[in-house]
Amino acid sequence: MLLEKDENKIPRFSFRPFKIIENIQIASNTFLLVVESANSLDHFSAKPFNFFNIWVPRVDEIPLSIAYQNGKRLFFLYKLRGLGTKTLAQQKVGSFIGIKGPLGRGFEPKRGEKWLIVAGGIGIAPIPMLIKRALELDAKLDIFWGVRVSTEFFDIAKIFGLPSKAWSIVRVSEDCMADFCGLVIDAIRSVNVDKYDGIIAIGPQEMLKTFCKQYGEGRENTYVSLETIVKCGMGICGSCYIRESEKLLCVDGPVFRCSEVAKQLEGASA
Structure with a gap:
């Protein structure tokens, strides 16, 4: 079921700083990125199939699907494909990256489906x-x-x-x-x-x-x-x-x- 479009555009369309909590390889060429917001994320709740633009400083913006959310922490899974993701994989725990979102429409089953x-x-x-x-x-x-x-x-x-x-x-x-x-x-x-x-x-x-x-x-x-x-x-x-x-x-x-x-x-x- 496609969810309704979110018309609350601000602050979704502004980059916000997130601290890297974990950025590790979990499989061949595949990484898990866990970031945490300094502020509460009560104003939004990411939905399945929403995505976020990840700003890698001085390199690029990378759109990544949200894999999971737990309170102020967002989880992303990504594969090394080009300069942007390779540079993202080099970002250290404790450093900050910019994140914009959630973007797109969510998608989920109806109850009991x-x-x-x-x-x-x-x-x-x-x-x-x-x-x-x-x-x-x-x-x-x-x-x-x-x-x-x-x-x-x-x-x-x-x-x-x-x-x-x-x-x-x-x-x-x-x-x-x-x-x-x-x-x-x-x-x-x-x-x-x-x-x-x-x-x-x-x-x-x-x-x-x-x-x-x-x-x-x-x-x-x-x-x-x-x-x-x-x-x-x-x-x-x-x-x-x-x-x-x-x-x-x-x-x-x-x-x-x-x-x-x-x-x-x-x-x-x-």
Whole structure:
């Protein structure tokens, strides 16, 4: 279920200082960042699939999905991809970074619903927050998580202290060192998707393109979470527009129905 847009734009669109509490490697090429605000965060509560722009001084702004929130502490999962994330990984505990958000629309199941979650690689990043919300809503999540090599896996339950109630996970790897050998899209072929109230996929764009082709046609309850360039986060600059639509990822997304982003996904590699 897409949540309403948050019209309280200030101070969401201003960078605020956060102190780094933890910034450690937890899997192959994958890091956990934990930051803490000097002030109370009572004025906002991050929702599943919200994202934040992380300002790495003198380098870049990096949009990262919120992985978890615990009081004044925000948790992020990120993978080393370029100069911005590599520089972020070098930031020391006790130093400060600028954070702007929460941005985008939240997304969560309705009370008592059952959802199928398909995550590819670091697409798992927003799922701990989704699990937390599912526990509060008595909802159920069946999660399929696919990676290229099994060293990319990490223990979600242990890191975020999540009880096993309300969710299950199937690990899929291309090196065949997991529950299922192959691609995560192949792993869900044996699943009866019609028994779910909704399906959502998060991951590389080519994976999302295949997912929507196989499961999006004729279904209004099939969603994907997109990534694209995000600059202002306010819906002004237009850098994150969704192709052949009037939608912007930073205010209307990042979660969309497959039917809404068909043209956007057409450019993905086969």
